[in-house]
Amino acid sequence: MSRLMIYGANGYTGRLITAAAAARGLRPILAGRDRDALDALAGPLGLTRRVFALDDAATIARQFDGVEVLLNCAGPFSRTCAPLLDACLEHKVHYLDITGEIDVFAHCHRAHNRGVHEGVLIFPGTGFDVxxxxxxxxxxxxxxxxxxxxxxxxxxxxxxxxxxxxxxxxxxxxxxxxxxxxxxxxxxxxxxxxxxxxxxxxxxxxxxxxxxxxxxxxxxxxxxxxxxxxxxxxxxxxxxxxxxxxxxxxxxxxxxxxxxxxxxxxxxxxxxxxxxxxxxxxxxxxxxxxxxxxxxxxxxxGYDLTVSASLGIVERVLRAKPAGGFATPSLFMGAEYVLGLPGVRRIN
The missing domain is CATH 3.30.360.10 (Dihydrodipicolinate Reductase; domain 2)
Structure with missing residues (x-):
């Protein structure tokens, strides 16, 4: 069973990340609200899908069986972050997303102490933002x-x-x-x-x-x-x-x-x-x-960088068994991380 779930996998960026994740052999579980779109995406890739909305905590919790890392690609994250982060903290699943929304970063940062206590990494902004x-x-x-x-x-x-x-x-x-x-x-x-x-x-x-x-x-x-x-x-x-x-x-x-x-x-x-x-x-x-x-x-x-940056972070999380709490790209991956991504170069 895959240890990675991608929520919002059928969205524009979610599809790009899903295809690249499958090519890397990650075999993610694809999740979201649109059953038909998820079936159309998961079928050709031979991947598992789970269909659920975010309006009921008990429903979300039932979907996390076997999952260690959630990558949330469903925006606006002002709507999707809070219920998914709560579920991750409750069930000890590392939370990642590709947001660039200031209020979402602030919400995640406020959960730092709980993340430390639960051993859950809270890492918003794994893409071009930021x-x-x-x-x-x-x-x-x-x-x-x-x-x-x-x-x-x-x-x-x-x-x-x-x-x-x-x-x-x-x-x-x-x-x-x-x-x-x-x-x-x-x-x-x-x-x-x-x-x-x-x-x-x-x-x-x-x-x-x-x-x-x-x-x-x-x-x-x-x-x-x-x-x-x-x-x-x-x-x-x-x-x-x-x-x-x-x-x-x-x-x-x-x-x-x-x-x-x-x-x-x-x-x-x-x-x-x-x-x-x-x-x-x-x-x-x-x-x-x-x-x-x-x-x-x-x-x-930026979308191509989001794919490579996010999956590099996912792979590090899956390997490293990280400590819990709020993280930023440079604090978790190191300041040089972006310079090692495909197609990135320094010009001064």
């Missing part, structure tokens, strides 16, 4: 140990999956966030903007976004001031600032449902598009004296 950025932050902290300010930025081409797009819609209601003086602070949409330079010398405009590192990088490095940026056209940044007065509307149920329906209507990038669209990640740290260190890396498409 493996490359967290490792870059940790590498920079090694270079400048007394750094007190961190900037992270990325450019991700190829387009989002339906799940990522719907999660982004949820985030509009919260506006932006940054870490200031060690505290998470709500800031306006597109609070700050700046530029980053790519390997080819071209310059990209970018704006602050509520990326998961405003939570996780603080845990990993202890740095108190953290800003996270995404490269976007200047016109898009201007439009985001125009939307600031509409922020209260984005939290209304009918508006959220309409936006999510539109966001989820476009399929994620196919294999050819992913192959054509890599990512760049930038990091900068500064200390109180004004000393600076910078690091940039290029990676494959």
């Amino acid at each position: 493996v490359p950025t967290d490792c870059v932050a940790a590498l920079l902290k090694q270079r400048l140990p007394d750094a007190d300010h961190l900037v992270l930025g990325f450019e991700a081409a190829g387009g989002p999956s339906p799940g990522t797009a719907r999660t982004s819609v949820e985030g509009l209601a919260r506006g932006g966030r940054a870490r200031i003086g060690g505290e998470l602070v709500e800031v306006p949409l597109a609070w700050k903007s700046r530029t980053f330079t790519r390997e080819d010398g071209s310059v990209r405009t970018a704006m602050t976004i509520p990326w998961g590192d405003v939570y996780t990088a603080h845990v990993s490095t202890g740095i108190g001031d953290i800003e996270t940026y995404m490269a976007l056209p200047a016109k898009t940044i201007a439009r985001m600032r125009w939307l600031r007065p509409l922020k209260p509307l984005f939290g209304l149920g009918p508006v959220q449902r309409w936006l999510k329906a539109r966001a989820g209507a476009t399929p994620g990038p196919d294999a050819a598009r992913r192959a054509r669209s890599g990512c760049t990640v930038w990091g900068e740290v500064r200390n109180a004296r004004g000393a600076e260190e910078k690091l940039a890396i290029v990676t494959p498409n």
Whole structure:
């Protein structure tokens, strides 16, 4: 019997991870709510599937027989993390997911002490959110140990999956966030903007976004001031600032449902598009004296990196029998982890 369960296996990213896991010989149990979709996925791969929703704790518990590691790929994780994490803690199953949602990281971190007590690893963010950025932050902290300010930025081409797009819609209601003086602070949409330079010398405009590192990088490095940026056209940044007065509307149920329906209507990038669209990640740290260190890396498409990063972490967990508690990529796998993933290289 497999020791790994993938929940949300029939989603866009779940399918990519499932195929790669099967190719590695992991033989995961596929799980989710859609029986027909799971049957269509599991059958050709010769895998077992388990069909269950997340609205009843007893139902979830019955599905964990023989499972040691759960990889949750079902977003938005604001809905799926809590019931699955509770079940993992109750039944001593290590919890992993591919979230980038700040509030999910915070929820998981609050469960740290219970995870330690139960011997359950709690490891959200095993994919593009936030493996490359967290490792870059940790590498920079090694270079400048007394750094007190961190900037992270990325450019991700190829387009989002339906799940990522719907999660982004949820985030509009919260506006932006940054870490200031060690505290998470709500800031306006597109609070700050700046530029980053790519390997080819071209310059990209970018704006602050509520990326998961405003939570996780603080845990990993202890740095108190953290800003996270995404490269976007200047016109898009201007439009985001125009939307600031509409922020209260984005939290209304009918508006959220309409936006999510539109966001989820476009399929994620196919294999050819992913192959054509890599990512760049930038990091900068500064200390109180004004000393600076910078690091940039290029990676494959974020979904392809999510597959390789997540499965590398799964394999380590299955081998290592880890201690319980909350983990980040750099704390669990080491700051150099991202540099060993396929297609990743340092550019400065």
